[in-house]
Amino acid sequence: MMLMTSPGALCIAGNPDQQLVNALKTLAAGGTPVVLVSNHPQPPWSAAAFAGTNVHFIQRRGRQSGRVVMEQAAQLGVAPHELFVLASSAEDMRMGKNGGAILIAGGWSQDPDVKSLGIHVAHAAELVQTLQLIDGWKGKWWFTATAPTYGVRALADLSGKYVEAEQQQFAARITHAAKQGGVGLNPLLAVAVRSLMGDQVHTVRNQFWGVYPSSSSNNTDQEVLSDFSHRLRTTLGRYQMARRDTPLFIRHHPSTKRSKAPGANREDPTEQIRTIHLNPVYEGSVHGRHVYVIDDCTTYGLSFGVAAAFLRKAGAASVTGIALGKFGNRLSRFDIELKSDPFRPVNDFAFRGHHTFGNPGDVTAQQDLRSLLP
Template sequence: MIRIASNGNLVGVISNHEKPAWFDQEFVGSKVTFIPTDARQNGEIIKTIAKNCNVKTHDILVLAVKAEDLQMAKNGRAVLVAAGWSTDPQIKGLGLKINSVQELEELTVLTNGWNGKWWFEGKANTYTIHALVDLSTLHKGVTQQVFAQKLTSTVKKGGSSLAALLAVTARSMLINNIDQTPELLWGVYPSSGNTCSADEVLTDFTHRLRTTTSRVRFAKLGEPLFIRHTASEKRSANRGGDRTNPAGQITTLHLNPFYKGKIGGRNVIVIDDCTTYGVSFGVAAAFLLKAGANSVHGIALGKFGNQLSYYDISINSDPFSPIAADGFTSANLGRFPGATDSTAQQVLQALIP
């Protein structure tokens, strides 16, 4: 903790017990402080700390060992980090996890400078899109396939890099009040060739993110929100075709019948690795709104270029079954409205090397 504090971070030990006699001597001259509180579960201590330190609650990382710590972080709207050595079943089920003090220190270093700004965020009539990083300038020669490989490597490697990527994404979502949204449902947009039950890497990342960010974790593991019943042409490889045409996506997937009757009135978050033209989110929104969703929020970890479009797609048959070529209507209404912000891109370059 002293090493973390020496990097300019304020570190507090929150407890409902009295301060141990050895504490002051152990942490003399450091920025490590003891913070007593009788009921940390309600999260008020997080709000008090944020006010006293002149920071936002989403600027605070809570290392959770017990269920009370989890409740403190969620109610206080802080970024929740699970201690990998905890034996509490609720803590063990969380996705943003560190397994040592060294990983915690690395997490604070990697996330230093992240201001929570999305590279792109915009809202159209029926759905919103947020993208974390500008892939056009991330690294020279990065393509959508290369970025997917980098993301896969980061997720599978785990450790502090994955924890930091989850932390900055969660923080950005907290800033947008995602955790306050009622009736959340989380899903992953399937890759073009994925006709299995779920996208292993993106599903794992999404599960980790939702346990960190939201109070409600409605989404059953092993039951993907979308079913890709037929492999579709990979649009990024279709250099000569119309990469903005949604027909190939609409006719090769449908909603999982498991969620029939469970989508109505819900606010759905759809995660994709990256977006260029916005076809995936336009198609996802069309299916989900047909099934009765209240709102659809697309979250892309990366975005290429300035060609993002808004799609007005109407599904004219059962969205839980394959859609025929004449089972939908579509109109491309032009550029997706929104704004970009490049102030935090260097942090992402370190997280997805």
């Protein structure tokens, strides 16, 4: 991997931070290429701090174009998304975004655009830990399935009831982070970004991102997954999505929480269809777009099937469901056709059944993920 940044990104309150300087020296001494890029000549403090090290400096006017990132990637013989840019300014952020690198926001930045980025590090040690985590994850998915109407990706295997204690503990940590948020979301975000960039999602034009609503959503967009989705898409690029506080889906009536309803048919989409609709604010915004819908966990895939039916009725070019975790091996593709306006409550629809995707999980990916997120 390679880390790129600017001399200014290593300054906190206008002064060089020695811990950040030392972290870059350590990374470079360990074989990680580290490059500082600036529109201006190298500051004297930076030249002195990195003298005799493998931290290199490039003066490049117009670095915001991202061309310098692409050039460095070509020299290494890797794709731009194999590079990381530590950002503390709008110029750093544009250099990384336009170049196609993975952006990491310095938590010490006061720039509002940088603060909106998804992956944050609070200090030098967290920067090193995050880089090691992302570099160790090679961009896999536990589960991948693609059908003509929509696709599904799941990051982790959450099946834990009948397996060893280590897997049960791993599944519990992932589930807790997905539902409760907090610091546990940052590692999940880092590996999810890596997997999505491995799928070249960051190169897809006309994207739109949203979250599938919980069974009792109050439609304020304040759920943990909403924050995760905003952080995810801002890390990947400047893509349109459901605005903060204005969700893509409206839950106009509470629905039964399927996982806690003994005897309920969890493969019948009727209740889900009749209790949600697309937010009328986005009429005209979804048509022709590639929509990504985030959900925390999935077992049967019903949420993604329902979401896809609404979005395809609204004219979406494609729909991809992304789950942080998947339970069991019963995830299915649902064949649902809406026959009325998806931006209003729906009662007229046809459900033609479901078909198990049947794809086996990637055991190697799961073993790697467990080793990275102990």
